[in-house]
Structure formats: C-alpha cells, structure tokens
Amino acid sequence: MAEGTAAPDFQELARIARRVRQQIIIGVHAAKSGHPGGSLGAADIMTYLYFHEMNVDPKNPRDPKRDRFVLSKGHCAPALYGTLAERGFFPVEDIPTLRHVGSHLQGHPNMNDTPGVDMSTGSLGQGVSAAVGMALAAKLWGDDYRTYTLLGDGEIQEGQVWEAAMFAGSHHLDNLCVIVDNNNLQIDGTIEQVNSPYPIADKFRAFNFHVIEVADGNDMTQLAPAFEEARQTKGAPTAIVCKTVKGKGVSFMENQVGWHGKAPNDEQFEQAMAELAGEE
Ligand SMILES: Cc1ncc(C[n+]2csc(CCOP(=O)(O)OP(=O)(O)O)c2C)c(N)n1
Numbered sequence: 001m002a003e004g005t006a007a008p009d010f011q012e013l014a015r016i017a018r019r020v021r022q023q024i025i026i027g028v029h030a031a032k033s034g035h036p037g038g039s040l041g042a043a044d045i046m047t048y049l050y051f052h053e054m055n056v057d058p059k060n061p062r063d064p065k066r067d068r069f070v071l072s073k074g075h076c077a078p079a080l081y082g083t084l085a086e087r088g089f090f091p092v093e094d095i096p097t098l099r100h101v102g103s104h105l106q107g108h109p110n111m112n113d114t115p116g117v118d119m120s121t122g123s124l125g126q127g128v129s130a131a132v133g134m135a136l137a138a139k140l141w142g143d144d145y146r147t148y149t150l151l152g153d154g155e156i157q158e159g160q161v162w163e164a165a166m167f168a169g170s171h172h173l174d175n176l177c178v179i180v181d182n183n184n185l186q187i188d189g190t191i192e193q194v195n196s197p198y199p200i201a202d203k204f205r206a207f208n209f210h211v212i213e214v215a216d217g218n219d220m221t222q223l224a225p226a227f228e229e230a231r232q233t234k235g236a237p238t239a240i241v242c243k244t245v246k247g248k249g250v251s252f253m254e255n256q257v258g259w260h261g262k263a264p265n266d267e268q269f270e271q272a273m274a275e276l277a278g279e280e
C-alpha cells in the first residue's frame with residue numbers, strides 16, 4: 001500500500017466522497033437510467049479504497065504492481081466511475097456520457113474501455129471469482145499487490161460467491177479482501193424477504209476467512225482500522241462486512257428500495273445536488 005501508510009485525512013476524504021456522490025447523481029440523471037442507491041451507499045468505501053488504501057497510479061492504470069479492485073456488484077458502476085474520475089483516471093467531464101452510445105462509461109464496467117477498471121462485471125456473483133484469480137496469480141508470481149472486491153448483500157445469494165470463498169480460504173489468500181456492502185436491500189425488497197444470507201459474518205468464518213464487522217460502513221473512521229487489520233492479517237483472506245445505508249447522502253433515496261435502479265427526474269436531480277453541495 002502506498003498511501004495507506006500515512007494517517008487518513010478524514011475531512012478531505014469526506015469532501016471527496018461528497019464529490020463522488022455528485023458524480024453518481026450527475027451520471028444517472030444524464031443517462032436517465034442506472035443504479036443510484038447501491039452506488040451512493042458504497043461511495044465511502046470506494047473513496048477510502050482509491051484515495052487512501054490502494055496503491056494505484058492514474059497515469060499508469062495497468063501498472064502490474066498496482067492493487068486491484070473488482071466491483072463484483074457491477075451495477076454500481078456510477079460509483080466506480082465517479083471515484084475513478086475524481087482520482088484522475090479520466091476527465092470528470094465524461095461522467096454525463098454515462099450509458100450513452102459510444103461512451104466508454106457503460107451501465108456496467110468494461111475493463112477494455114475504461115481506464116482504471118480492473119475487471120468487467122455486471123453478472124452478479126462472478127466478480128469475486130475473478131478477484132480470487134488475481135489474488136492467486138499474485139501468490140504464484142510472487143507479486144505483493146493486494147486485491148479488493150466489493151459485493152452486494154443480495155449478490156451473495158449467488159452460489160458462485162461461496163465457491164470462490166471456499167477456494168480463497170482453502171488457499172490462504174491473505175492478499176484478498178472481500179468487502180460486503182450490507183445495506184440490507186436488493187432489487188425488490190430486503191435481503192431477508194428475498195433469501196436471507198444472514199448471518200453473513202459467520203458464513204465467511206466458516207469458509208476460513210478472517211472476518212471484520214464494520215457497524216457503519218459510511219463512516220471512514222470505522223473503515224480505516226478495518227482495512228488496516230485486513231492488511232495485517234496473514235494466512236487467511238479477510239471479509240469486511242459493512243453495514244451501510246443504500247442511497248446514503250440523498251435524503252429521499254436513503255433506505256428506499258425503489259431507488260435501486262431508477263434515475264432522478266430534473267426536480268429530484270436539483271434537490272439531490274443541493275443536498276450534496278458542500279461548502280467548497
Ligand atoms: C446474475 C444476475 N442476476 C440478476 C441481476 C440483476 N440485478 C442487478 S442489481 C440486483 C440486486 C443486487 O442487490 P445487492 O447485491 O444487494 O446490491 P446493492 O443493494 O448494493 O445495490 C439484481 C438482481 C444481475 N445483474 N446479475
């Protein structure tokens with residue numbers, strides 16, 4: 001980790017997360033479609049990863065030594081794009097082209113088109129397998145990069161997630177950090193109404209993961225020690241299970257399942273942007 005060694009500047013990180021949220025709203029509004037809820041809820045995790053935790057270089061997005069990130073819940077591409085743009089991988093001016101014909105910013109991430117995207121994702125359950133492969137490759141080649149992957153709590157209903165987890169635990173992939181965005185909502189209800197994966201932490205423990213539970217995954221002061229502990233953990237992969245609020249930062253979207261995959265209209269856009277406007 002390059003930046004992870006210095007103490008985090010939480011005020012600055014919070015300012016960046018607010019800008020990432022603005023980019024999410026700008027993109028989804030311009031596209032007239034997309035997934036604001038899960039994107040807003042994950043903005044703090046992704047900001048922390050790209051602005052403090054991970055060793056990445058926007059000028060050299062394919063650097064073999066870089067840490068990897070796989071957005072296994074690929075529908076939250078607006079959060080990844082907002083984070084990568086704010087980090088300097090491509091211009092923020094690209095954000096309003098989200099989902100437009102010819103844009104490199106499609107509804108789900110494409111590693112062949114978008115600088116900084118390490119894996120193409122969108123079919124839930126699959127990204128984590130790719131992340132496990134990246135972590136295994138590092139072990140086989142003696143590389144010391146780390147691999148992070150973000151999963152939805154609905155996504156972990158997919159059987160492939162547990163196949164990948166079994167392999168990671170069995171092969172002691174301590175360079176792998178699985179993050180579960182536990183916002184308690186999926187596309188059409190609470191995760192308990194649909195097919196409860198609880199208790200999530202115990203399930204990862206049973207697959208030989210070191211497990212860290214974060215009570216508020218929208219609070220970067222809580223994310224910081226969790227990622228630090230993950231980095232220090234040897235002999236086992238880490239799962240960080242983060243309680244988050246879907247739609248975080250936009251009052252009328254918070255905890256509302258209806259905002260999983262819907263764009264704000266012009267009036268809602270203005271209100272959201274007003275709420276996200278900071279002092280800068
Ligand atoms: C294999 C697969 N099945 C269905 C979908 C459609 N889909 C997109 S998002 C979503 C719900 C995901 O819920 P969750 O993982 O909890 O994501 P979050 O709440 O973080 O948005 C579904 C079913 C998909 N992308 N892939």
Ligand SMILES: [Mg+2]
Pocket residue numbers: 038152153154181182183184185186
């Ligand atoms: Mg969810």
